[in-house]
Every structure is written in C-alpha cells, then in structure tokens.
Amino acid sequence: MPSAEPDRNTRDAWTTAFFLVLVITAGVGFYAAFHWTPAARARKLKNPVPATDSALTAGMRVYEDHCLRCHGEEGDGNGEKASELSVAPTNFTDASAMNRATDGELYWEITKGRSPMPAFETKLSDMERWEAVDYIRTFAAKGVSVPGQSKAPRNP
Numbered sequence: 812m813p814s815a816e817p818d819r820n821t822r823d824a825w826t827t828a829f830f831l832v833l834v835i836t837a838g839v840g841f842y843a844a845f846h847w848t849p850a851a852r853a854r855k856l857k858n859p860v861p862a863t864d865s866a867l868t869a870g871m872r873v874y875e876d877h878c879l880r881c882h883g884e885e886g887d888g889n890g891e892k893a894s895e896l897s898v899a900p901t902n903f904t905d906a907s908a909m910n911r912a913t914d915g916e917l918y919w920e921i922t923k924g925r926s927p928m929p930a931f932e933t934k935l936s937d938m939e940r941w942e943a944v945d946y947i948r949t950f951a952a953k954g955v956s957v958p959g960q961s962k963a964p965r966n967p
Contacts, residue, residue: 856915860941862948870946873939877931878947886950896927903950910951917944 860866874882883890886903893900903909921940924930931940 850919853915853919854913856913856918858914858918858941858944860938860945862945866942866945867949869939870942870944873935873943874946877935878943881928886947898925898927900928903947906951909948914941914944914948917947 879890880892881890881896881900882888882903883893883900888900888902890900901908918940920928921935921943922930922932924932935943
C-alpha cells in the first residue's frame with residue numbers, strides 16, 4: 812500500500828503557502844490603510860488658483876459645506892463627527908505637517924478621498940477643490956485673515 816506521506820507533505824506545503832499569502836496581503840492592506848501617499852505626479856501639481864480674497868471666500872464656503880463637520884471649525888481635526896470616524900481627520904493647524912504637503916497633494920487627497928473621507932472628484936469642480944486648498948492653508952498660516960470671517964487670525 813502506498814504511503815500517505817507525499818499527500819501530507821503536499822497539504823502542508825499548500826497550507827504554508829496559503830498562510831504566507833494571507834500574511835502578505837494583510838500587511839499590504841495595513842500599510843495602505845495607514846500610509847496614504849499621493850501619486851508622485853500629484854506632488855508636482857501647481858495650484859492654478861491664487862489665494863485671492865474671492866478664492867479664499869469661495870474655499871471657506873466649500874469647507875463649511877463639505878469639511879467642517881469632520882475637520883472642525885478651527886481646522887484642527889476636532890469636528891462634531893470626528894469622534895465617530897475610524898481615522899482621525901487631518902489637523903490643518905499643524906504648520907509643520909502642512910508645510911510638508913504640496914498644494915497638489917492636498918488637491919489629490921480632496922479629489923480621491925479615502926475612507927472615511929469621501930472623494931470629491933464628482934462632487935466639486937476643479938476650481939472648488941483648488942479654492943478649498945487655498946482656504947485649508949489659512950489654518951496653519953499665522954496672521955492670515957479670510958474676508959467675511961469675524962474670528963481673530965488663526966495660529967498654529
């Protein structure tokens with residue numbers, strides 16, 4: 812009678828391979844979930860919308876309509892919905908972090924979204940997304956005032 816040993820060795824090899832693939836897949840998924848990196852070409856995108864009074868006012872409206880509930884009135888990531896999210900919203904008042912991000916990266920993040928943040932590619936025009944970038948920048952900038960905003964200038 813033939814030995815069952817080759818079948819057992821084959822089964823063990825397949826089981827090991829299966830678990831190896833499972834671990835690698837989980838690792839890639841974990842990395843992707845916590846390392847949201849815009850495409851290299853997004854970093855190079857130049858903002859075509861100068862941060863004029865009208866652009867900042869329009870960006871403030873976009874922020875109030877689409878971002879405020881999670882990112883907060885002060886842009887600090889402490890909006891009323893923030894505690895309900897699986898990923899903390901970005902703190903736009905962190906000047907160091909904001910200085911590392913290019914306008915193109917911020918635009919890409921707004922455009923593409925990432926759970927729990929929705930993508931705004933089809934919800935906002937290109938112009939509205941760039942205006943939002945201009946406005947978001949004001950949270951980390953010292954002494955920047957936005958037209959129509961009664962609050963004191965924001966500090967990082």
